[in-house]
Amino acid sequence: MSGTFIGMPAFPAAARRAVQDAQLRHNLRKATHTIRGKRGEAVGELDDWAELREAGRAIKDRTLRHLDRYLEQLEERATAAGATVHWAADAEEANAIVTRLVRATGEREVVKVKSMATQEIGLNEALARAGVTAYETDLAELIVQLSDDFPSHILVPAIHRNRAEIREIFVRRMAEWGVPAPEGLGDDPRELAEAARVHLREKFLTAKVAVSGANFAVAETGSLVVLESEGNGRMCLTLPETLISVVGIEKLVPTWADLEVFMQLLPRSSTGERMNPYSSVWTGATPGDGPQDVHLVLLDNGRTDTLADRVGRQALRCIRCSACLNICPVYERSGGHAYGSVYPGPIGAVLTPQLRGVQGPAEASLPYASSLCGACYEVCPVAIDIPEILVHLRERVASGPGHAAERAAMSAAEAVLGDHRLLNMAQRAASAARGAVPRRLPGPGAGWTDTRDIPDIPPRPFRDWWREHEKERARGDGPGAAGGRADREGGER
Template structure:
């Protein structure tokens, strides 16, 4: 994948994409604001959500062991996956043991993160996405562009064409004469997916939350496909990031208020599915929980960056971000787009990769993402923290081992400029001389910098130098009679 600046430059030229994003994010943003305004205690709920997540992360080792104990006692089997390869191997082996070659999936960002569909395909196993937006992405050989609405970059006409051209390849074809009316598109998807729900014997899910005190998993969704995936198959495999744990049911109550209003602008999710292990004669006969690390423990070791693990995947930060609204999710090159992706991906993947190193700069630092985050993640603060790491390198954790990474490429001029500025600010005489020289030559200054400075002025004008510095103005105009 190209670095964010190159991908974004191409995306902003796509007028259809920008129109789709502007309409969709604007609509979601307005509805969310109205839903949140209904609660007089929203600020208190937000603070509670942040506090619960922070407490859980501080004692994550304890809660993970508690989850394993409770799930096992309820008839489930717990597997530990250190990285994507291990998680994919575990899931693939579990499916193979059933003898099946098809699985149905309820939308799971963790499985997208590890590339599970591709790993299953290599083993001869087909994974069918059942969320409507994920189905559109899968049929279109596309990639998700949004956390909550993966096909947000598509309009109704494009979706109709995808259904008409591709549905037959994956199962039941689209009806003849299909139009782009939402009701007809939804009915075509329902008929296509119902066939798979009734045939599938294995399902793969994620989880929005895992309640440690009982080992209960929760999935919230709006279409009912999750309920079908979680109850009809004989075997259920859930791949869940270790940060999804909440200690108690009382804690879960807080997030079941925060999440729907922040994501879909609903007072509650239409479908909230909860399951604890297995029950004879009710639901799947076998349940497997795969607890996924894949960089999360290393992120936890970063005292500033760890707050990204509070994320409950509501996507509110995407819907208010001026950068995301113009570039879409594909430019981020990750399953986690937008502001949260700009801080989560570099920590999970490491910043040695050019794309990951560019993501902390995919922001204007306007702070809108922090204002809407239901668990108060200070995304701008983490962005600045990661920019420092990209520019200067430093100590990080990799697979639990402290290592020191080198600065990302392209920051040598920035480091030189910062060293020069630090030298000047430490020497008042030199700073005063530089300010006077800048003022004297202000009419000769270019609007764009040459050489390495071109990257900075490619998207902004060079600030105009004032005729005199504040220090000189104060010296000439201050009233010496004032104390």
């Protein structure tokens, strides 16, 4: 339903608009550079980072290659521990399951822990249609919800907002949702956090139903793990009577011991901390402690399609740390909204088209939302080769309908490049016509030259130059005859 935000333009148009917003660029630059620095320090502190990364990659690969077995094991163990396990093939089914479970409690309100999976399926909107209000409790999600906005970052959904904008949102909108912002609220982050605490406190202490996602699901024990910072997660996972967790089927890890790797990789990669302030682990229901009515909704929603692609399936290793967003030169300038998806940045550019297919214009544009610089791969804690998947997906987009001219051009190029006589002729023709080549291409080629210069065509092909050069050398004019070199340099201009 909402893997991409409905009605969002394709990446190039959205990015063009975003880069003209000076405030946005300032906010993004400041935030991404701050978090990059923190991550660098936290990662640099461990001299076995490369080994941890390799272990993380391998554990996830093991999980994915035997996912059926691990899913069955997780279901069995979670059920034995008192949880009820549900399976949802798509967003619609997941929303229907959660809605039914909430209705069964008789409640009209739920508190929510920040969860990518529930954003992906558009759960809040589905609950609203059923008359249930979902309160986002993560500070950034609260900012996004209060301003009817979209999240623009996996970890810091309101990264595109500065303190003054946030204060404005709180003052204007908090009262509609519950406890209003205090009189004379300033824009100091401390004051704003306090306002959020007061706004949500009563909700936490009275909520009967909570909805969460999970960072990890341990197949061996049936346990779920949520990492967070503010304590809103603990509130939601501990105080209500009913807890419903929507978890993508790729979130599994085989064993409890495997967490020793991910509990090092994730906090240092995401917030750049040695450890995030709070992590919660629960296994089914514990008598006398926490929610007694515990549900786990296992979500496919395009993940098995991704799994079927042998190149693309590595994207399912993702642990949603967002290090690739923070390092990406494209994300830093365009921001998260330009990607039109709940998964922005480099990982979004490979995940969204795979989860939803490349038929839509927004999805088809995403594999091109990258310079292929490879920084995302470098920082990825589970070594997802994002550039490799991007190129792979471009191939898929290009082999789809609507690329006839490009394919014709490519097959012509194939014929010329495959035959040296044809190539020679083509190169000589190009050299002869070099004065007539415009700086900008006309027609459909114009898009290409909007952002690139046409390379200069040398006055004569290299092979012609080489032949003459060798002749001169044979005549005894010495290597690198001046005339030849000047020619070359002239050609490069």
